[in-house]
Amino acid sequence: MVAANTTQPLSITLRVWRQADARQPGKFVEYQAKDLSPNMSFLEMLDVVNDQLTGKGEDPIAFAHDCREGICGTCSCTINGKPHGPGKGVATCQIYMRAFRDGDVVTVEPFRAAAFPVVKDLITDRSAFDKIQSAGGFITVRAGSAPEANGMPVPKPDADLAMDAATCIGCGACVAACKNASAMLFVAAKVSHLGLMPQGQAERDRRVLAMVGTMDELGFGNCTNYYECSAACPKLISHDFIARMNRDFLTASFRTSFKPESAGASGGAA
Amino acid sequence: MATLESKTPSGPLADKWRKHKADIKLVNPANKRKYEVIVVGAGLAGASAASSLADLGYKVKCFVFHDSPRRAHSIAAQGGINAAKNYQNDGDSVYRLFYDTIKGGDYRSREANVHRLAEVSVNIIDQCVAQGVPFAREYGGLLANRSFGGAQVSRTFYARGQTGQQLLLGAYSALMRTAGAGTVDLRTQKEMLDLVVVDGQAKGVIVRDLVTGALERHAADAVVLATGGYGNVFNLSTYARGSNATAIWRAYKRGACFANPCYTQIxxxxxxxxxxxxxxxxxxxxxxxxxxxxxxxxxxxxxxxxxxxxxxxxxxxxxxxxxxxxxxxxxxxxxxxxxxxxxxxxxxxxxxxxxxxxxxxxxxxxxxxxxxxxxxxxxxxxxxxxxxxxxxxxxxxxxxxxxYTMGGLWVDYNLMSNIPGLFVLGEANFSDHGANRLGASALMQGLADGYFVIPYTIGDYLATQKPGSRPSADGAQFKAAEEAIRTMTKRFVDNQGREPVSHFHKRLGKLMWEFCGMARTKAGLETALQKIPELREEFWANVRVPGSAETLNQSLEQAGRVADFLELGELMCRDALTREESCGGHFREEHQHPDGECKRNDDGFGHVAAWEYRGEGQTPQRNVEALNYEFVKMSVRNYK
Structure with a gap:
């Protein structure tokens, strides 16, 4: 049962980052959120505050959200300095008011990173992640050309580890948590997921080089091994995958440096 | 009155799809790049369709209201995806999957569509595994299965409790590959607000840029809607908050028939x-x-x-x-x-x-x-x-x-609506689940439509269109549609109401849950049909949308979607009231067996009801497509 002490309503003071758009400066604005049920989610609390602001004719707080069950990766608030707030292994939408105490002052701001410019209030532009995916986060296979699924056994430990990496929801908390605003956990998760599967071998070198190269171009920093990324990750993806990606990157760099390219690679249709 | 021709091919059930594929028209590779196809939505159905059409050589433009296609709500599906692989050696077959799905749908879906779905289910698993989807495996390295409701075999493939996520990320990876290659022009944070019909054919869309507020006109040779279901009409649901009916509802108001709107899954x-x-x-x-x-x-x-x-x-x-x-x-x-x-x-x-x-x-x-x-x-x-x-x-x-909503825009066997050139895929259409969908079948249908149906069937329509004949986005219909959206938007932001959008959405949801939820009655539905228009009137008089239309404005986005729900809810109640029987997810208390089970009326209602818009304030026209069961006998569902 829900513990008895969590049924008492609570009131908090919110300090929220308000910024009209990317070009204008932002600032913190205070709001009172009163008589909240501890079983209300953090985003539902923002809904209530927004309805009150709307009633007064003020602009509601813009915040990103969609599935509200921790899987779509849309929500992205930094709460009291922590990306996704005070929980472990959860996204912003999975924070409940029972995590706060009556009278708390709660600071809410967007994920901060040069590669994630603010769009409005708590919403940032994370399209850089899509660009990294386009660079190589895939296995090329046209619909219709796939071989029989059980034709290629995948050892269970490999499949399980690949799944651990593949659970990334692309929220960007790893970037926001990193003092270098590095995207290495995000990239490492995709590189490792596909690199662990036999299907992913044909493009393994090309993938890691292209994804890491694009990540660097887009202004993300590098990893200096503080592992804040894993601690903030709503799916608790391990920083071990970064080591795996670094190894893959190094191997791929050597292999492509010394491997002659076929003259036919640039065409050759009769 | 719309003509509803299902275009179901003749011949033995198991040969229909093969025969159809051999009979339909093709577009030659050099011509494919001359056709532009708009895909709206990038969940399982949209992303798989966009990337597959691009791989075939069509020019594809894909619109998504999310900030990334990976956010689409397919991502939240948990349990699994069905396929008739019979890897468990437990007696599964294409026929059994077909039969379970038809029976699960309480004999209200089209036989030929469902059989095709079961046939291509096996290709979907092949495709997803090749893309690197990390399905659960046994120690020998082969794929694992589990059981799901409505079946006595284990045919469900899964990736822990995140199967939808993994399948969507597979389809997303294909979409991002084609976007990176420039074969799909991917436009995120653009919401479709109208369908443009030129000379009776779907030839474009009006979208709003959700960041700048700008309205844009886009022309194409064909339009594919893969925009998901409409369960958020109930306000409280398992859908994502952003899931909405706007794209299909506005297409309905442009003439596309809306089939079986009352079939909702609880x-x-x-x-x-x-x-x-x-x-x-x-x-x-x-x-x-x-x-x-x-x-x-x-x-x-x-x-x-x-x-x-x-x-x-x-x-x-x-x-x-x-x-x-x-x-x-x-x-x-x-x-x-x-x-x-x-x-x-x-x-x-x-x-x-x-x-x-x-x-x-x-x-x-x-x-x-x-x-x-x-x-x-x-x-x-x-x-x-x-x-x-x-x-x-x-x-x-x-x-x-x-x-989930089993109802949706009416489509023929080619997944084309009654508006030529308008295709509807995945949950947005009505096609495969009848009056009730079985677990682990939504993912199957979304991917079947996108990877293995639309790549064939869209050619049959495009081959009838002269390459280069697509109208200009500066044409009169485009400008008029854009203007109508501008007027609606202005009406919202100028309205000096007092209540937030959520106030009306919650009230609509309560009405729908009470009167059009798990159990429905004639009296209740009649009450709802009186109360919903009243609520709608109050909404337009008293809704408050702060801020401007020329910027990111989440209240404005929500207002447009709830305005559509307030109309769609009424149609759902009307459909539920007219369907004097109980079947699948549609339970009318007046029609039940003594033990409380659904009592169908096959003679009176063994058909699809496809509603046709006839203008504001007019009662929509109820068109009927008879369901001809040639291979399975409509019988009482028995799970005892």
Missing amino acids: HPTCIPVSGDYQSKLTLMSESLRNDGRIWVPKKKEDRLKDPSTIADADRDYFLERMYPAFGNLCPRDIASRAAKRVCDEGRGVGPSGLGVYLDFSDAISRLGANGVRERYGNLFDIYHEITAESAYEQPMRIFPAVH
Whole structure:
């Protein structure tokens, strides 16, 4: 049962980052959120505050959200300095008011990173992640050309580890948590997921080089091994995958440096 | 009046699709690049369609209202995807999957469509594995399966409790590959607000840039809508908050028929409502019913007792009692209604009395807590986050919630609506699930439509269109459509109302849940048909949309979607009122067998009802497509 002490309503003071758009400066604005049920989610609390602001004719707080069950990766608030707030292994939408105490002052701001410019209030532009995916986060296979699924056994430990990496929801908390605003956990998760599967071998070198190269171009920093990324990750993806990606990157760099390219690679249709 | 020609091919059931593929028109490779196709939505159906059409050589433009296609709500599907691989050697076959799906849909879907779905199910698994989807595997490295409701074989492929996520990321990876290659022009944060019809054919869309507020006109040779279902008409549902009906509803108002709008799926295992502020109901996957046992106390007075103190003899495992053959794994509509019935009897558990137990204690003694954790760990974690309770130590409390809509825009066998050039895929169409969808079949249908149906069938239409004949986006119809949207937007932001959009959405949701939810009556539906237009009038008079239309404005986005729900809700009630029978998810209390099961009326209603818009304030036209069952006999569904 829900513990008895969590049924008492609570009131908090919110300090929220308000910024009209990317070009204008932002600032913190205070709001009172009163008589909240501890079983209300953090985003539902923002809904209530927004309805009150709307009633007064003020602009509601813009915040990103969609599935509200921790899987779509849309929500992205930094709460009291922590990306996704005070929980472990959860996204912003999975924070409940029972995590706060009556009278708390709660600071809410967007994920901060040069590669994630603010769009409005708590919403940032994370399209850089899509660009990294386009660079190589895939296995090329046209619909219709796939071989029989059980034709290629995948050892269970490999499949399980690949799944651990593949659970990334692309929220960007790893970037926001990193003092270098590095995207290495995000990239490492995709590189490792596909690199662990036999299907992913044909493009393994090309993938890691292209994804890491694009990540660097887009202004993300590098990893200096503080592992804040894993601690903030709503799916608790391990920083071990970064080591795996670094190894893959190094191997791929050597292999492509010394491997002659076929003259036919640039065409050759009769 | 619209003509509804299903274009179902003739011949033996198992040969129809093969024959059709051989008969339909082709577009030659050099011509494909001359055609432009707009795909709206990038969930399983949209992303798979966009990338597959681009790989074929068509020029594809894909619009998504999310900030990334990876956010589409397909991502939240938990349990799995069905396919007739028969890897378990337990007697599965394409025919069995077809039969289970037809029966599960309570004999209200098209035989030929469902058989095609079962046929291509096996290709979907091949495709997804080749893309690197990390499905669960056995120690020998081969794919694992589990069981799902409505089937007596194990044919469900899964990736822990995140199958939708992994399948969507597979389709997303294909979409991003084609976007990177420049063959798909991907436009995120653009919401479709109207369909443009030129000379009776779908030739473009009007979209709003959700960041700048700018309206844009886009022309194409064909338009594909893959924009998902409309369950958020109920406000509280397992859908994402952003899921909406706007694209299909506006297409309806441009002439596309809306089929079976009253067929909604209420999922039996969701976390119960806890308060008025609630924005969302969270699903607990059907896969839990493989190992969890559903019960309520036999005696009313036990309903607030600590469940561990209630002896086994005092528990009513009501699904096992009522449906011994399928037990806890009976289909969703049946399980939901059974849960409602025991709660109506006053035996529901939890503070609201609207809940039943889903108990894992037997499974934990059989498999150990770790065995259960390996299968369902993430679901138990979600449950704990929301309720602060551990399902390892006490039973979950669950209650039915709106989860899926089987109705949608009417399409023919080619997935084309009655507006030529307008194709509708995935949950947005009505095609494959009849009056009730079986678990693990939504993912199957989305990917079947996108990877293996539309790549063939769109050619049959495009081949009739002269290359280069697509109209200019500066044409009169485009400008008029854009202007109408501008007027609507202005009306919202200029309105000096007092209530936020959510106020009206919540009230609509309550009306829909009460009168058009798990059990419907003539009197209730008539009440709803009176109250919804009143609410709609109040909405337009009293809604408040702060801010401007020339910027990111979430209230404005929501206002447009709720305006559409306020119209769609009425059509759903009208459809439910007209359908004088009970079938699948549509339960009319007047039409039931003595044991409370659905009583269908095959002679009167063995058909698809496809509603046609006839203008504001006019009663829509109810068109009918007869369902001709050539291969299966419509019979009483029996899961006992």
